[in-house]
Amino acid sequence: MRRVIIGIGGVTNGGKTTLTRRLIAALPNCCVVHQDDFFKPPDQIEVGEDGFKQWDVITSIDMEAMVNTVTAWVENPVKFARSHGIAGSHPYEQQEDDEIQILILEGFLLYNHKPLAEMCSRRYYLTIPYEECKLRRSGRNYRVPDPPGLFDGHVWPMYLKHRQEMEDQGVAFVSIDGLLSKDDIFNQVYTDVCNKILNIS
Numbered sequence: 097m098r099r100v101i102i103g104i105g106g107v108t109n110g111g112k113t114t115l116t117r118r119l120i121a122a123l124p125n126c127c128v129v130h131q132d133d134f135f136k137p138p139d140q141i142e143v144g145e146d147g148f149k150q151w152d153v154i155t156s157i158d159m160e161a162m163v164n165t166v167t168a169w170v171e172n173p174v175k176f177a178r179s180h181g182i183a184g185s186h187p188y189e190q191q192e193d194d195e196i197q198i199l200i201l202e203g204f205l206l207y208n209h210k211p212l213a214e215m216c217s218r219r220y221y222l223t224i225p226y227e228e229c230k231l232r233r234s235g236r237n238y239r240v241p242d243p244p245g246l247f248d249g250h251v252w253p254m255y256l257k258h259r260q261e262m263e264d265q266g267v268a269f270v271s272i273d274g275l276l277s278k279d280d281i282f283n284q285v286y287t288d289v290c291n292k293i294l295n296i297s
């Protein structure tokens with residue numbers, strides 16, 4: 097059994113979840129782990145000197161739990177799929193030795209966590225400019241709503257900081273223009289996955 101982990105990273109509201117949903121529907125034997133599912137509870141999030149809860153830093157996420165979840169998939173992708181209620185049309189019971197199992201990791205701080213970044217066979221990174229990001233973010237409803245000023249005071253500065261850190265650390269990624277249409281983004285990434293990972297064209 098061949099295992100492949102694909103990273104879908106990038107800026108908040110860049111289109112990561114949208115792209116991930118489409119890839120899951122198109123790829124065989126494909127599971128997903130969302131980094132957002134590992135946010136710590138609000139009472140464990142530090143308040144910074146700027147007065148904002150520091151959601152957009154890696155310590156706001158329980159990375160140990162996330163890595164444990166990914167490790168569970170690596171150890172047994174078939175069991176992982178079953179225990180996460182993924183039946184699909186693929187014959188999990190009849191595994192061929194050369195069958196491929198795919199895990200998508202989706203999140204805004206994937207590549208700033210070295211062990212996770214290194215687990216990805218290929219890393220995609222969605223970007224959108226400041227104005228578009230602020231606009232999309234203003235229409236989003238998170239479990240904890242954004243207080244006024246959070247985007248400019250915390251979210252965007254942290255995005256720039258983490259992006260710079262990732263580039264300084266030499267993490268290799270395929271940059272995706274999040275301003276393209278949802279169809280174009282999907283086609284670009286799906287074609288790349290087929291060519292570079294699945295070796296089918």
Ligand SMILES: Nc1ncnc2c1ncn2[C@@H]1O[C@H](COP(=O)(O)OP(=O)(O)O)[C@@H](O)[C@H]1O
Nearest residue numbers: 107108109110111112113114232274276277278
């Ligand atoms: N390519 C796109 N063009 C325009 N809007 C998009 C595109 N991709 C996503 N969106 C919209 O942007 C918002 C955030 O998308 P989402 O996929 O949840 O982003 P993320 O997971 O990166 O935060 C949603 O309203 C979504 O419909």
Ligand SMILES: O=C(O)c1ccc[n+]([C@@H]2O[C@H](COP(=O)([O-])O)[C@@H](O)[C@H]2O)c1
Nearest residue numbers: 107108109132135151152204238239240
């Ligand atoms: O999901 C939550 O519980 C949650 C609570 C507070 C904040 N968030 C925001 O979630 C953002 C990352 O998710 P996303 O989908 O926008 O990439 C990040 O910018 C956080 O500010 C998310």
